[in-house]
Amino acid sequence: MWRVISERFQQGFRTGKFPLEEPKLPPRFRGLPRFDGECPSGCRACEQLCPFGACAVREGKMVIDLGRCLFCADCPACPQGRITFGNDYRLAVRRRQDLLYSGAAYPLAEPLEPARLKLFGRSLKLRQVSAGGCNACEADCNVLGTLVFDLGRFGIQFVASPRHADGILLTGPVTENMRSAVLDTYEAVPGPKVVIAVGACGVNGGPFIHSSETNQGLDTLLPVDLYIPGCPPQPYTILDGLLRLLGRR
Amino acid sequence: MMKNDLEAQLLKNGGTVDLTLVESLGYDEFSRCLLAEVKAGGRVAALFGVPGEGKNESLELFALIARDRSAQIAVYRTEVGASFPSLALSCPQVHLFEREIAEQYGVTPTDHPWLKPVRFHRVWQGETDVWGRPLDTHPRPGDMEFYRVEGEGVHEVAVGPVHAGIIEPGHFRFQCYGEKVMHLEISLGYQHRGIEPMLLAGPHPFTMAQMETTAGDTTIGHGLAYCQVIEALSGCVVPERAQSIRAMALELERLANHVGDIGALAGDIGFLPTASFCGRLRGDYLNLSAALCGSRFGRGLVRPGGVLFDLDVTLTNTVLTRIDEIEGNTLGALNLFFDEPSVLGRLEGAGRVSRSVAEDLGLVGVAAKACGVPRDSRFFHPTGVYRQLFDEMITEETGDAMARAHLRLREIVVSIDLLRRIGTSLPAGPVKVPVGPLKANTLAVSLVEGWRGEVVHVGITDAGGRLRRYKIVDPSFHNWSGLAMALRDEQISDFPLCNKSFGLSYCGFDL
Structure with missing residues (x-):
C-alpha cells in the first residue's frame, strides 16, 4: 500500500487544465488547413489530385471538404503548394456541409437544441461502436478516459450497453459486415438520442472511400448530430467537439 | 538444417526475385517441399493465391517460407484447379491461409x-462459392x-460483434461446461x-493512407512493410x-x-x-511520435x-530528454504491477499455450516469444x-498471461535502450530519395517486426510494373x-484477461 502511495507521488498530478487552458500541440501537428495566395485562374488540378476527392474549386476559390480530408503530411492536392495545415485543432461541426472549408470563418459546432441539451447537457452517456475503424480513432476515444483528459469530470462517459446510453459515437466507414450491427445498436438506444461520427472514416469513408465493402460513412445510414473530422482526430479535437455539443465551450 | 534437395528461389527480407526464375511445381512436389521446409524449421510466412494473367481462370499458389536461421525466405509456386488437397492436417499453420484462398478464389x-469462411465477403473471381452462398448478395x-459441444450441463455463450468497451468488433463463441471453457x-x-483487392493495378495515390490504416495501431509497422x-x-x-x-x-x-x-x-x-499511470504514459509515447511527424500514430512519417x-539536433535532444523523463515513470508503474502478489496470482497460469502448439500454429511475435519460441524479424531478418x-531478442518460457505481460515489460526496457542508441548515433545525410x-x-x-x-x-508486379497481387499478413492472422x-x-x-494478454488486431486480420 505504501509503495502504491509513494509511486502515486512519483507519477505526479497529470490531469490537464483543458478547457481553461488551451492544449499544447506539437509544432508539426496538422489542424485546420490554411490557403496561401490565390488559385491561378481556371486551375482545377486539386479536384483530380486529392486521392480522396476532398478538394473542389468553386467560383475561383478552393474548397476543402474536411470530412474527406486526411490531413496528409504530403498533401498532393495543390501543385502551387497553396495548402498547408495550421495548428488549430478545433474542427467539430454540427452539419455535414459545414465541413466545406474555403478559408472563411469555420462554423464550429453549436450546442444541441434546448430539448436535448436540457437532457444531456450535464450527463451524456455514449455507446462507442467501431465499424471498420482502424483502432486509431478508437484509441483516441479511449484516451479521453485516462487521467490526462478525465472525461468523467465533464459528465461524459462511455458505457457498456446501448440500453444505458444517450447516443452512439461511431468510428470507421461502416463496413458492410457491420452495417446491421450499427443499426441494431442505434435502435437499442432509447430516444431521444444523439449520433456522433468520429474520424474521416465515420464522416465519409476516409481512406476507404473507394471500397465496395464499406458505406462511406455514418450519415449514409443515420442522422448525424456531430461530425469530428481527422485521421484520426486529435483527442482534444474530439473532446472540444463533445463539449461544444453540450454547450460547455 | 535445410536439405539439399529443396532448391527454391531464396531471397532476403526486402529482396526481390524475378518471377520467371520461380519454377512452377506440380502440386505434389509443392506440398512435399512445403512440408519438408516446415519440418526443417521453416515457417509459412505467407501462402496465397494469385490469379493467372488473362485467359482462363487458372489460379497459382505462392508459398513464402521464412528460414529464420539463415535469414532467407524461400519461394514456392504451383498451379491449382477447382480444388487441391489440404495440407492443414499435416501442417496446421496453413489452416487459415487455405481457408482464405478458398474464400477469395472459390x-x-x-x-x-475446419473449412469455414474467414472474412465473409463475396468470392473475388469466378462463379463458385465454396460454401454455396448466393453470389448476388x-x-x-x-x-x-x-x-x-452437446450434453447435459453444456451451454454456449455468444459474445459480439459489438463489445462492452471501446474496442473493435468480433464474434466469440464459447462452448462451456459450467464455468469451464471447452472450446x-x-x-x-x-x-x-x-x-x-484495392491494391490491384496499384500502387494508387490512395494506397499509402490505406497501408497506414490497415491496422491503425501499427501504422508504422504496416506503412514500413509496404514501403520496403x-x-x-x-x-x-x-x-x-x-x-x-x-x-x-x-x-x-x-x-506506446x-x-x-x-x-x-x-x-x-x-x-x-498501474492502469491509470499507463494510460497517461501511453499517451506520452504517442506524443513523441507526434513530435516527430505531427501524428500520434505516426501517420505521414514513412513514405517509399x-x-x-x-x-x-533540437528535436532529437527533446525526444531523448523526454524518454529519460518518462522512463522512470514507466518502470515505476510497471514494477509496481509486477511486484504485487494479487496481480501475479491472476496472471500466472492463465491462458497457457504450450510451445508445441505455438510452433504448430505458426504463432509470431509476443504470443510466440512468450511460449519460448524465438520469433523476431528484427533479429532473424533485420533491415x-x-x-x-x-541483438537482444526476449523470450519467456511459461506461455501464460504472465509470460505475455512480462515479455512486454522486458521489451519496453530493450526498446528504450534501442531508442537511445539510435537517437545518439543518427547518421548524417538525406532522409528521402526518389522512387x-x-x-x-x-x-x-x-x-x-x-x-x-x-x-x-508481399508484392507481385505484372508485365507493366503494376501490382498484380498484394498480400498482407498481420501478426494477428496467426495469433487469434x-x-x-x-x-x-x-x-x-x-x-x-487472456484476450488482453494477446492484444490482437481485428482490422489487421480482417483487412
Missing part, C-alpha cells in the same frame, strides 16, 4: 478439417457452422474493408538516416502499445494504479524512399539499423488461433 482445399458475417471459436470479418516492398520493387536504396528514423518510430510504436497493453491488463485485473520528416543495433518505376514480373517480400509481431507484405487454444479449460471469466 477453390476448395479438400479434406480441410453480400454474405452475412458470422453465418457459418460453429463447432458445438472457443473466433469468427471475425466485421472490419473487412477489402484492402487487398515498393523500394525493393523499384530498386531504391533508402538513406541510412531515414532507416534510423524509421526504427525510432517503430520502437516508439512498440513502447506495450505500455498501454500492460495498463489495460492492470485495468482488467482491477489493479488501478525514406521519411517525410527529419530530426534536427536497416537493426542489422547493427539489435523509380517498379520492376515488371517481380515478387518482393518485406518483414517488419511490429509491436505484436511479424508483419508480412493461439488465443482460441489458450482458452481451453480456462474459466470463461478469464477471457477478458
Whole structure:
C-alpha cells in the first residue's frame, strides 16, 4: 500500500487544465488547413489530385471538404503548394456541409437544441461502436478516459450497453459486415438520442472511400448530430467537439 | 538444417526475385517441399493465391517460407484447379491461409478439417462459392457452422460483434461446461474493408493512407512493410538516416502499445494504479511520435524512399530528454504491477499455450516469444539499423498471461535502450530519395517486426510494373488461433484477461 502511495507521488498530478487552458500541440501537428495566395485562374488540378476527392474549386476559390480530408503530411492536392495545415485543432461541426472549408470563418459546432441539451447537457452517456475503424480513432476515444483528459469530470462517459446510453459515437466507414450491427445498436438506444461520427472514416469513408465493402460513412445510414473530422482526430479535437455539443465551450 | 534437395528461389527480407526464375511445381512436389521446409524449421510466412494473367481462370499458389536461421525466405509456386488437397492436417499453420484462398478464389482445399469462411465477403473471381452462398448478395458475417459441444450441463455463450468497451468488433463463441471453457471459436470479418483487392493495378495515390490504416495501431509497422516492398520493387536504396528514423518510430510504436497493453491488463485485473499511470504514459509515447511527424500514430512519417520528416539536433535532444523523463515513470508503474502478489496470482497460469502448439500454429511475435519460441524479424531478418543495433531478442518460457505481460515489460526496457542508441548515433545525410518505376514480373517480400509481431507484405508486379497481387499478413492472422487454444479449460471469466494478454488486431486480420 505504501509503495502504491509513494509511486502515486512519483507519477505526479497529470490531469490537464483543458478547457481553461488551451492544449499544447506539437509544432508539426496538422489542424485546420490554411490557403496561401490565390488559385491561378481556371486551375482545377486539386479536384483530380486529392486521392480522396476532398478538394473542389468553386467560383475561383478552393474548397476543402474536411470530412474527406486526411490531413496528409504530403498533401498532393495543390501543385502551387497553396495548402498547408495550421495548428488549430478545433474542427467539430454540427452539419455535414459545414465541413466545406474555403478559408472563411469555420462554423464550429453549436450546442444541441434546448430539448436535448436540457437532457444531456450535464450527463451524456455514449455507446462507442467501431465499424471498420482502424483502432486509431478508437484509441483516441479511449484516451479521453485516462487521467490526462478525465472525461468523467465533464459528465461524459462511455458505457457498456446501448440500453444505458444517450447516443452512439461511431468510428470507421461502416463496413458492410457491420452495417446491421450499427443499426441494431442505434435502435437499442432509447430516444431521444444523439449520433456522433468520429474520424474521416465515420464522416465519409476516409481512406476507404473507394471500397465496395464499406458505406462511406455514418450519415449514409443515420442522422448525424456531430461530425469530428481527422485521421484520426486529435483527442482534444474530439473532446472540444463533445463539449461544444453540450454547450460547455 | 535445410536439405539439399529443396532448391527454391531464396531471397532476403526486402529482396526481390524475378518471377520467371520461380519454377512452377506440380502440386505434389509443392506440398512435399512445403512440408519438408516446415519440418526443417521453416515457417509459412505467407501462402496465397494469385490469379493467372488473362485467359482462363487458372489460379497459382505462392508459398513464402521464412528460414529464420539463415535469414532467407524461400519461394514456392504451383498451379491449382477447382480444388487441391489440404495440407492443414499435416501442417496446421496453413489452416487459415487455405481457408482464405478458398474464400477469395472459390477453390476448395479438400479434406480441410475446419473449412469455414474467414472474412465473409463475396468470392473475388469466378462463379463458385465454396460454401454455396448466393453470389448476388453480400454474405452475412458470422453465418457459418460453429463447432458445438452437446450434453447435459453444456451451454454456449455468444459474445459480439459489438463489445462492452471501446474496442473493435468480433464474434466469440464459447462452448462451456459450467464455468469451464471447452472450446472457443473466433469468427471475425466485421472490419473487412477489402484492402487487398484495392491494391490491384496499384500502387494508387490512395494506397499509402490505406497501408497506414490497415491496422491503425501499427501504422508504422504496416506503412514500413509496404514501403520496403515498393523500394525493393523499384530498386531504391533508402538513406541510412531515414532507416534510423524509421526504427525510432517503430520502437516508439512498440513502447506506446506495450505500455498501454500492460495498463489495460492492470485495468482488467482491477489493479488501478498501474492502469491509470499507463494510460497517461501511453499517451506520452504517442506524443513523441507526434513530435516527430505531427501524428500520434505516426501517420505521414514513412513514405517509399525514406521519411517525410527529419530530426534536427533540437528535436532529437527533446525526444531523448523526454524518454529519460518518462522512463522512470514507466518502470515505476510497471514494477509496481509486477511486484504485487494479487496481480501475479491472476496472471500466472492463465491462458497457457504450450510451445508445441505455438510452433504448430505458426504463432509470431509476443504470443510466440512468450511460449519460448524465438520469433523476431528484427533479429532473424533485420533491415536497416537493426542489422547493427539489435541483438537482444526476449523470450519467456511459461506461455501464460504472465509470460505475455512480462515479455512486454522486458521489451519496453530493450526498446528504450534501442531508442537511445539510435537517437545518439543518427547518421548524417538525406532522409528521402526518389522512387523509380517498379520492376515488371517481380515478387518482393518485406518483414517488419511490429509491436505484436511479424508483419508480412508481399508484392507481385505484372508485365507493366503494376501490382498484380498484394498480400498482407498481420501478426494477428496467426495469433487469434493461439488465443482460441489458450482458452481451453480456462474459466470463461478469464477471457477478458487472456484476450488482453494477446492484444490482437481485428482490422489487421480482417483487412
